[in-house]
Amino acid sequence: MTIERNEREDQGVDRRRLGKAAVARFAPAFLVLGAVFFGTAGTLSYWQAWAYIGVLLVPMTFILAYLIRRDPALLERRLRTKEKKKEQGFIVGFSSVSMLAALILPGLDRRLGWSSVPPAVVVAALIVVLAGYGLIARVFKENSYASRIVEVASSQRVIDTGPYRVVRHPMYVGVILMYVVTPLALGSVWAVLPAFGIVPGIVMRIRSEEKALAAELAGYRDDLEQVRFRLIPGVW
Numbered sequence: 001m002t003i004e005r006n007e008r009e010d011q012g013v014d015r016r017r018l019g020k021a022a023v024a025r026f027a028p029a030f031l032v033l034g035a036v037f038f039g040t041a042g043t044l045s046y047w048q049a050w051a052y053i054g055v056l057l058v059p060m061t062f063i064l065a066y067l068i069r070r071d072p073a074l075l076e077r078r079l080r081t082k083e084k085k086k087e088q089g090f091i092v093g094f095s096s097v098s099m100l101a102a103l104i105l106p107g108l109d110r111r112l113g114w115s116s117v118p119p120a121v122v123v124a125a126l127i128v129v130l131a132g133y134g135l136i137a138r139v140f141k142e143n144s145y146a147s148r149i150v151e152v153a154s155s156q157r158v159i160d161t162g163p164y165r166v167v168r169h170p171m172y173v174g175v176i177l178m179y180v181v182t183p184l185a186l187g188s189v190w191a192v193l194p195a196f197g198i199v200p201g202i203v204m205r206i207r208s209e210e211k212a213l214a215a216e217l218a219g220y221r222d223d224l225e226q227v228r229f230r231l232i233p234g235v236w
Contacts, residue, residue, distance in 0.1 A: 018075055019068050025079060026064070030057060033103070037186070040107025048122050048187040049107070055126050055185070059133050067140065074140060077147035085212075088150050091205045098197025099179060105194065106186035115189035125184035132177030138163055139171040146171060150209050158219040160227060168210075168227050172202045176231070206230055 030053065037049035067075035083089045109115055117125075139146055142162035145153055163170035179198050183191030210230075213220045230236055 015068050015072050018072050021079060022064050022075060036103055037107050040104055041110040046110055051126055052185050055130050063137055071144055074144045080147060080149050083149045084151060087208050091201055095198050095201030098194050101194035102183055102191050105191035106183050106188035109188035109190055117184055117187045117189060122185055122187055125181040128181045129178050129185055132174040135174035136171055150212055152216040156217055158223050166233055168230050169206055173231055
């Protein structure tokens with residue numbers, strides 16, 4: 001499912017204010033991320049962490065610039081974090097535990113020498129992270145209503161272009177690609193185990209989200225018949 005962009009909404013958004021809000025949200029996040037990586041590793045000599053931060057930061061900068069200029073309404077939706085339903089809040093909390101563990105353990109692994117990942121595998125994992133990011137960016141281009149929380153706007157209309165022709169939830173495919181290989185990109189094998197915890201969290205989120213879309217979004221039930229698979233073509 002993808003949605004046609006509503007240009008009238010963009011006209012009502014203060015781009016300067018939105019840009020400041022985005023910087024205020026994401027700049028500290030990267031500082032915290034660096035503190036977690038280098039703090040748990042006990043050293044700044046951690047090239048995998050530097051490379052990972054770069055792979056996240058550079059494309060994010062371009063995406064933010066694109067959204068501020070071309071689709072500020074979408075960026076405003078992406079800055080929302082408070083879920084409207086308790087069920088979704090629980091699911092987000094469940095997934096956050098797995099993601100937090102997957103980000104903390106690699107530094108400890110680096111410090112204590114629990115495992116070793118060959119540089120070629122680290123680079124391959126970074127490429128997968130970037131590919132997942134690229135898929136998410138493509139979703140942003142197709143779907144102006146890709147909010148961070150589960151909500152349905154009155155102006156939404158279902159269409160099936162881009163990656164939505166293949167699966168119903170391509171953004172979650174990108175998220176899974178990014179997070180499952182993140183531990184390998186950071187040089188840790190053991191941290192892959194908690195990273196896989198994001199998968200059941202996303203499955204639960206999709207089931208809950210589809211209930212809301214089927215109930216509130218006109219045409220979504222028809223889309224369920226046209227695009228049969230949620231995440232993996234031929235599987236689910």
